[in-house]
Amino acid sequence: MIEDSELIINKDGSAFHLHLCPSQLADDIILVGDPERVTLFSNRMQKIEVSVHNREFHSVTGLINGKRLTVTSTGIGTDNIDIVVNEMDALANIDFVQREIKPQHRSLNFIRIGTSGSLQEAIPVNSFVVARKAIGFDGLLNFYQGRDHISDLEFEEAFKKHMNWHPLLTSPYVVTCSEKLYKQIIDESITDGVTISAPGFYGPQGRILRLGLAMPDMNQKIESFRYKNQQITNFEMECSAIYGLSRLLGHNALTICLIIANRVNHTANNDYYPQMEKLIDTILSKL
Numbered sequence: 001m002i003e004d005s006e007l008i009i010n011k012d013g014s015a016f017h018l019h020l021c022p023s024q025l026a027d028d029i030i031l032v033g034d035p036e037r038v039t040l041f042s043n044r045m046q047k048i049e050v051s052v053h054n055r056e057f058h059s060v061t062g063l064i065n066g067k068r069l070t071v072t073s074t075g076i077g078t079d080n081i082d083i084v085v086n087e088m089d090a091l092a093n094i095d096f097v098q099r100e101i102k103p104q105h106r107s108l109n110f111i112r113i114g115t116s117g118s119l120q121e122a123i124p125v126n127s128f129v130v131a132r133k134a135i136g137f138d139g140l141l142n143f144y145q146g147r148d149h150i151s152d153l154e155f156e157e158a159f160k161k162h163m164n165w166h167p168l169l170t171s172p173y174v175v176t177c178s179e180k181l182y183k184q185i186i187d188e189s190i191t192d193g194v195t196i197s198a199p200g201f202y203g204p205q206g207r208i209l210r211l212g213l214a215m216p217d218m219n220q221k222i223e224s225f226r227y228k229n230q231q232i233t234n235f236e237m238e239c240s241a242i243y244g245l246s247r248l249l250g251h252n253a254l255t256i257c258l259i260i261a262n263r264v265n266h267t268a269n270n271d272y273y274p275q276m277e278k279l280i281d282t283i284l285s286k287l
Contacts, residue, residue, distance in 0.1 A: 001098075001099045001100060002094065002099045002100070002101075003099075007090060007094065007099065009096055013096055014052075015087040015088075015090060015091055016087070017054060017055070017057055017083050017084075017087055018052070018054065018057050018059060018072065018083075018084065018087050018088070018091075019052040019053075019054045019057070019059070020050070020052060020059050020061075020070075020087075020088075020091060021091075021096075022091045022092070022096055024049065024050045024052075024059075024061050024070075024091075025061065025070055025088060025091045025092060025108075026061055026068045026069050026070040027068075027106070027107075027108055027109060028067065028068070028069050028070070028108075028109045028111075028287060029069070029070045029071075029072065029088065029108055029109065029110050029111070030069060030070070030071045030072070030111050030112075030113060030283075031071075031072055031073075031074050031081075031084065031110055031111070031112040031113070031238070031242065032071065032072075032073050032074070032112070032113055032114065033073065033074055033075060033076055033114055033115070033237075033238065034073060035053075035056055035057075035058040035073040035075075036073075037073065037113075037276070038058045038059070038060055038071050038072070038073050040276070040277065040280055041060065041064070041069070041071040041280070042060045042062065042071070044064050044280075044284070045060070045062035045063060045064050045069075046062075046063050046064065046065075046066075047062050047063040048060060048061075048062040049061045049062050050062075055075075056073060056074070056075030056080065057072060057073060057074070057075070057080075057083075057084070058072070058073045059071065059072040059073075060072075064284055064287075065284070067287055069287070072084060072088075074238060076201075076237055076238075077138075077199065077237050077238065078136070078138040078140045078197060078199065078237065078238060078240065078241035079138075079140070080238075081140075081238050081241035081242055081245070082140055082241060082245070085110070085241070085242060085245040085246065085249070085251075086245065086249075088108060088110075089108070089245075089249045089251065092106040092108055093105060093106055093249075105250055107250055107251055107252065108246075108251045108252070109178075109181060109251070109252045109253075110242055110246055110251060110252065110253040110254070111181065111185075111253075111254050111255075111256070111283065111287075112238060112239060112242055112253070112254070112255040112256070112257075113256055113257075113258075113276075113279060113280060113283060114236055114238065114239075114255065114256075114257045114258070115236070115257060115258050115259075115260045115272065115276070116129060116195070116234040116235060116236040116257035116258065116259055116260070117205070117234060117235045117236075117259070117260070117261040117262070117263050118233065118234050118259045118261065118262040118263060118264070119196075119219065119222055119223055119232055119233060119234055119235060119263055119264065120223065120231060120232075120233055120264065121262065121264040121265055123191055123193070123233055123234070123259060123262070124259070124262060124267070125259055125260060125261065125262055125267050125268060125269045126258070126259060126269060126272070126275050127191055127258075127259040128189060128190045128191065128256060128257070128258060128259075128279055128282070129190070129191045129192075129193045129195070129233050129234050129256070129257050129259060130177075130182065130185060130186060130190050130191070130192060130193065130254065130255070130256045131177055131193060131194065131195035131234075131239050131243075131254070131255040131256075131257070132176065132177055132182065132192050132193060132194060132230070133152065133155065133174055133175065133176050133177065133194045133195070133230070134174070134175050134177070134194075134195050134196075134197055134239040134240040134242075134243045134244075134255065135159065135172050135173070135174050135194065135195070135196045135197070135232070135240060136172060136173045136174075136175070136197050136240030136241065136244065137169070137170065137172055137196060137197060137198045137199055137204055137240075138170065138197055138198070138199040138240060138241060139170030139171065139173075139199070140240070140241045140244065140245075141173045141175070141240070141241070141244035141245070141248075142170065142171060142173065144244075144245075144248055146248055147173060147244065147248070150175060150244065150247040150248055151173050151174055151175055151244075152174040152175070152176060153174075155174040155227055156171075156172060156173060156174045158227045159172060159174070159225060159227070160172060162221060162224075162225050163215070163218070163221050163222070163225070164221075166214050166215050168214065169214065169215075170199075173240065173244065175240060175243035175244045175247055176243070177243060177253060177254050177255070178246070178252035178253055178254055180252055181252050181253070181254035182254055184286055184287075185254060185256065185283065185286050189282065190256065190282075191233065193231075193232075193233030193234060194230050194231065194232045194233055195232075195233065195234050195235075195236055195239045195240075195255060195257070196222065196232060196234070196235050196236075196240075197236055197237055197238060197239045197240035197241065198235055198236075198237055199237070200237075201237070205219075205235045205263075206218050206219035206222075206263070219263065223264065234257060234259060235263070236255075236257055238255075239255040239257075242255065243255075256279065256283060258272060258275055258276055258279050260272045
């Protein structure tokens, strides 16, 4: 039996942070950062079953083109992903009445649609990039048993050696996306890449305002890294935790990002909403 302190259930039978009940979660889940972006999906729904808000978490479950989807905003960062993925797995695989793990495992499909910054000059603003692998600078997965079994350890070691990794920083982990979802989504309009999830927007992504960096040449080293014909394509802040937790829990996960800035040639698109609408429609057409 899972104790009250470990799995907090609201009085209405919903998960503590998400405020979703088990029956309200679809098998196919789209994760976005911005709560306002959930509206872009709800406006496309022919039927809405439920819409709930709590803090940065806004969830809508409904039908789009006959497909039942749950769309949830996670806010920013892998710490929020830890909440969202664990609570969604609990909704799917824990009996909220008996507080016991269900005998039959239910597998979920997580697709994150987000924004990102390119780390390669050849990947321009307004590109769509799918994360074939995610590198976590956040350290979240290192708190969980079994992280080595689902991580690409050879890639990790090659990356840390190339970077001359700073001993005070959390050890990076590398997790591969769901092959099933990758094959379902990839096409010629989407660039294949490796995404870094950073635990911050400024220093952890090599930005300097008033504070210097522990690794001043970090971004230059990232740009030059190559491993088995793979290169690091972009920075964002959630993908690694989604991939890591999903693999540990037996779910599928994929991240596709719209590039809104190129860190190499210093270009950016401040009015990216039309391109985001295009990305949303591209992904929905494949589900």
